[in-house]
Amino acid sequence: MELQKAVFPPIIAVFNxxxxxxxxxxxxxxAACLAAFGYRVVxxxxxxxxxxxxxxxxxxxxxVGAMDVITGRVRLDEALIPTSFPGLSLLPATTQLRTAEQELGAHERSHLALRTAFASQNIAAHAHIVIIDCPPSLGTITGNxxxxxxxxxxxxxxxxxxxxGLVNTWHEIKRLRQNANATLNVAGILLTMTGEDTTGGDVARSMRAEFGDQxxxxxxxxxxxxxxxxxxGVPVSVLDPDGGAGLGYLQATAEMITRLRRHARHDIHALAEPLPLITAQNTLRDWRSRLPGLQRRAGANPAWTAVQIANEDADDLPSAPPPARTEAPRQGFGWGALLLMLLLGGALGAAVTVFSYKDIAGH
Ligand SMILES: Nc1ncnc2c1ncn2[C@@H]1O[C@H](COP(=O)(O)OP(=O)(O)O)[C@@H](O)[C@H]1O
Ligand SMILES: [Mg+2]
Known part of the structure; x- marks a missing residue:
């Protein structure tokens, strides 16, 4: 089927x-930082x-949004919303995603609806790279x-x-690789909301020790x-491009681009070389400088456009890649948990070997 032959842009699911x-x-x-690096992003x-x-x-x-595209009710270009950040468009969520299970049904190919829609709607014509924000659950939508x-x-x-959470996530990836997407890679583990506290530091160190350069x-x-x-209503990398999280996300994006470019695949369009980091950072600063004109769209009869920044050149979409360019803590972290961690560490070590990016991305 066409699906087998379709060449996609890199599609990155953000999931835990x-x-x-x-x-x-x-x-x-x-998504915002990738646009600042010069890519067209969905x-x-x-x-x-x-x-x-x-x-x-x-x-x-x-x-109208993602679910309509998944079910084929509307075309991708009818559902995409341009943002004021040149290069970045949104395929928005709608409340219909809540009933995705019922709508897509439980048949064995129901998890392929999004992939099929992206292939038939030629997602590659709209994006150099796609970022998907997933729900935390492991239902039909995450499967898609x-x-x-x-x-x-x-x-x-x-x-x-x-x-x-990481163990469960690895298991889900493993299951998906067996059942739905044999070439699914791991684009890495990004530590978030890190702080000064000792416990967090210890856990971060043990995760690095266990998962290595993943x-x-x-x-x-x-x-x-x-x-x-x-x-x-703006990403922190735009609001505060020089701050801790803002700059962190820009650097994390640079790291992700490097990882993706290192592992070319025949069925995925290669990412062009990004603009230099300083250029991307200046772009974010430029977007930041226009933020005072930002208006939040709300109310009963909004125009379905993303936030407007004082922006005369929102049409300056690069048409091609840049040229050169709460869960409450249960209890303390006891010995039982430590033992479990050690045991699972062994299993995960094996899993990491099996799923190592090199292996997976090589072919
Ligand atoms: N680096 C950070 N520093 C402080 N708060 C953060 C940071 N990252 C996320 N948050 C906050 O944590 C909460 C959960 O983040 P969110 O991105 O919604 O998580 P998820 O999508 O995994 O549920 C949100 O209120 C968000 O604003
Ligand atoms: Mg979320």
Whole structure:
């Protein structure tokens, strides 16, 4: 079938089994930073909560969005919403995502609906790279995201219980590789909301020891600007491009681009060389400087456009790649958990070997 032959842009699903680990924050900021690096980006919000859509100031959720594309009711170009950040468009969430299970049914190919839609709608004509914000659950929608994705990026918060979330996430990836997407890679583990506290530092160190260079060198620190940015309807990398989390996300994006470019695949369009980091940072600063004109769209009869920044050149989309260019803690972290961690560490070590990016991405 055509699906087999379709060549996709890199599609990165941001997923972790756990909620509250900064999946949505990471997806929105990666998308904005990728646009600043010169790529055309589609951010697909597949979480019925619509936080990624809302984090770009689009509230309430629009009537048409990702689910309509998945079911083939509307064309991709009818559902995409341009943002004021040149190069970045949104495939918004709609409330219909809540009933995806019923709508897509339980037949064995239901998880391929998004991949099929992206292939038939030629997603490559719209994006050099696609970022998908996934819900924390492992239902039909996440299955669709992981079946369409080239790789999954796992944000992980270094708290004592995040290990369990990582284990579950690895298992889900393994299951998906067996059943739905044999070439699904891991695009890495990004530590988020890191702080000064000793426990978090210990957990972060043990995760690095266990998962090796799957863990990004850059970690995203705890930064109150993230919440402020979300409330304003802009990514923190735009609101505060020189701050802890803002600059962290720019650097994490650079790291992701390097990882993706290192592992070319015949069925995935190669990413062109990005603009230099300083250029991307200046672009974010430029977007930041226009923010005072930002208007949050809300109310009963909104125009379905993303937030407007004082921006005369929103049409300057690069048409081609740049030329050269809460879960409450249960209890303390006891010996039982440590033993479990050691046991699972062995199993995961094997899993990492099996799924090592090299292996997977090589062919
Ligand atoms: N680096 C950070 N510093 C401070 N708060 C953060 C950071 N990253 C995310 N948050 C906040 O944590 C909460 C959960 O983040 P979110 O991205 O919605 O997680 P998820 O999508 O995994 O549920 C949000 O309120 C968000 O603003
Ligand atoms: Mg989320």
């Amino acid at each position: 089994h756990k909620g509250g680990v900064a999946k949505t924050t990471t997806a929105g900021n990666l 951010l697909a919000d597949l979480d019925a909560q619509g936080n990624a859509t809302g984090s770009f100031g689009i509230l309430p959720l629009p009537p 995201a992981l079946a369409a994705a080239a790789a999954v990026l796992i944000p992980a918060r270094p708290d004592p219980y995040s290990h369990e 863990v990004y060198a850059i970690a995203i620190e705890n930064d109150p600007k993230v919440t402020e940015a979300a409330q304003m």
